[in-house]
Amino acid sequence: MVPTTARTRLRQLDQKGSTEREALDAILDAARVAHVAFTDADAQPFNIPVASARDGDRLLLHGSTGSRMFRTLAAGVPVCASIVLLDGLVLARSAFESSMQYRSAVIFGTPTVINAQQKPEALRRMVEAWMPGRWAELRPPTGRELAATLVVSLLLKEWSVKTSALEPEDPTEDLDAPVWAGVLPIDTNYGSPRPAADLRYSGPVPDYLSGWTIG
Amino acid sequence: MVPTTARTRLRQLDQKGSTEREALDAILDAARVAHVAFTDADAQPFNIPVASARDGDRLLLHGSTGSRMFRTLAAGVPVCASIVLLDGLVLARSAFESSMQYRSAVIFGTPTVINAQQKPEALRRMVEAWMPGRWAELRPPTGRELAATLVVSLLLKEWSVKTSALEPEDPTEDLDAPVWAGVLPIDTNYGSPRPAADLRYSGPVPDYLSGWTIG
Numbered sequence: 234m235v236p237t238t239a240r241t242r243l244r245q246l247d248q249k250g251s252t253e254r255e256a257l258d259a260i261l262d263a264a265r266v267a268h269v270a271f272t273d274a275d276a277q278p279f280n281i282p283v284a285s286a287r288d289g290d291r292l293l294l295h296g297s298t299g300s301r302m303f304r305t306l307a308a309g310v311p312v313c314a315s316i317v318l319l320d321g322l323v324l325a326r327s328a329f330e331s332s333m334q335y336r337s338a339v340i341f342g343t344p345t346v347i348n349a350q351q352k353p354e355a356l357r358r359m360v361e362a363w364m365p366g367r368w369a370e371l372r373p374p375t376g377r378e379l380a381a382t383l384v385v386s387l388l389l390k391e392w393s394v395k396t397s398a399l400e401p402e403d404p405t406e407d408l409d410a411p412v413w414a415g416v417l418p419i420d421t422n423y424g425s426p427r428p429a430a431d432l433r434y435s436g437p438v439p440d441y442l443s444g445w446t447i448g
Numbered sequence: 449m450v451p452t453t454a455r456t457r458l459r460q461l462d463q464k465g466s467t468e469r470e471a472l473d474a475i476l477d478a479a480r481v482a483h484v485a486f487t488d489a490d491a492q493p494f495n496i497p498v499a500s501a502r503d504g505d506r507l508l509l510h511g512s513t514g515s516r517m518f519r520t521l522a523a524g525v526p527v528c529a530s531i532v533l534l535d536g537l538v539l540a541r542s543a544f545e546s547s548m549q550y551r552s553a554v555i556f557g558t559p560t561v562i563n564a565q566q567k568p569e570a571l572r573r574m575v576e577a578w579m580p581g582r583w584a585e586l587r588p589p590t591g592r593e594l595a596a597t598l599v600v601s602l603l604l605k606e607w608s609v610k611t612s613a614l615e616p617e618d619p620t621e622d623l624d625a626p627v628w629a630g631v632l633p634i635d636t637n638y639g640s641p642r643p644a645a646d647l648r649y650s651g652p653v654p655d656y657l658s659g660w661t662i663g
Contacts, residue, residue, distance in 0.1 A: 272491050276465035277454075278493055278528045280529065282552050315485075327589070328571060339495065341492075360543050363537065371541065398571060409648055413645055416641070422634075423633065425633070426628075426630050428628070429629040431623060434626055434627055
């Protein structure tokens with residue numbers, strides 16, 4: 234259980250909150266992207282979607298050394314990373330009670346740069362988080378590729394999780410309204426793999442793809 | 449075409465950018481949630497997922513009057529709203545060339561509060577953006593419900609769009625690698641509607657649901 238702070242304590246709809254690490258990990262593992270917000274010198278917020286992968290107690294983010302954002306992250310600014318996965322629309326008998334089913338996580342912290350020595354292993358862990366089984370089939374990164382890539386790590390220390398899997402919860406006086414009510418699920422899945430137009434390799438689609446899940 | 453500013457000019461991979469409003473509108477209309485970042489008095493960034501609906505030249509956001517975040521937004525702080533829709537994993541022959549297909553939008557601005565007189569119509573437009581055809585079937589909001597709801601509007605004036613639908617783009621020297629390459633699509637769809645456990649209405653699932661799309 235993570236201790237809540239003034240920033241992570243949920244004030245609204247507290248019954249939707251979770252302080253269990255398993256809940257956070259499940260969301261981070263199902264997501265492929267985090268929205269990472271930071272503030273520039275003029276107090277202007279920036280908020281950029283970045284590929285993200287959980288590795289134990291940290292969230293790994295990577296980008297180009299040429300990226301303004303990644304140079305800012307590497308300088309060590311406080312960030313707030315936010316992720317939401319949508320699971321359904323809740324169609325209640327009134328607009329007011331209508332809502333969404335979702336799983337969301339918000340993480341506060343200051344990223345630290347992964348050094349050159351640890352970078353290849355961090356990249357391997359990111360690839361294996363997104364595409365389990367694939368790293369061993371790919372050639373190792375070149376020195377030029379490693380030099381062009383910044384990897385930063387955000388510790389999973391101060392965070393909050395909020396989820397809702399609620400059905401419509403209309404007050405008694407609305408239950409006889411002549412309107413259909415229920416949940417419209419939102420499904421996120423991988424489709425069928427499409428080979429590259431320039432594919433020369435004549436082997437089959439790798440078995441490991443069939444085990445991948447998202448969302 | 450929107451003029452770019454220092455904040456919205458894309459510096460990385462500029463060929464992925466679009467300055468056409470149609471591209472922005474398509475992303476906002478396919479999304480149901482925006483990640484909205486703002487900065488508190490201590491320059492700490494916050495970043496919260498919020499249900500969002502485009503209404504012409506503005507993005508509408510709504511929340512509870514009891515929400516700390518919505519009271520902050522209503523006070524008129526600069527925000528950066530960020531949305532990403534994932535379309536696929538790009539499995540290249542190297543980790544370095546592997547990437548994702550996506551559509552993303554970032555919007556800068558200062559939200560303004562929708563006043564009490566305009567609030568019912570703004571809520572109608574949000575519901576119709578998410579659930580076209582449904583508003584007319586629902587009872588009108590009560591005075592208490594309207595009073596409990598804050599609606600803010602963010603003008604679509606300063607924004608950037610970045611999308612990628614690229615296939616693997618491996619350099620020639622990697623094309624003979626003995627590894628499968630291609631795209632694994634990510635599909636987001638509505639599933640089959642599930643009736644509420646306490647549904648009393650005996651009519652069919654409304655026809656309008658079959659026309660709804662997401663993602």
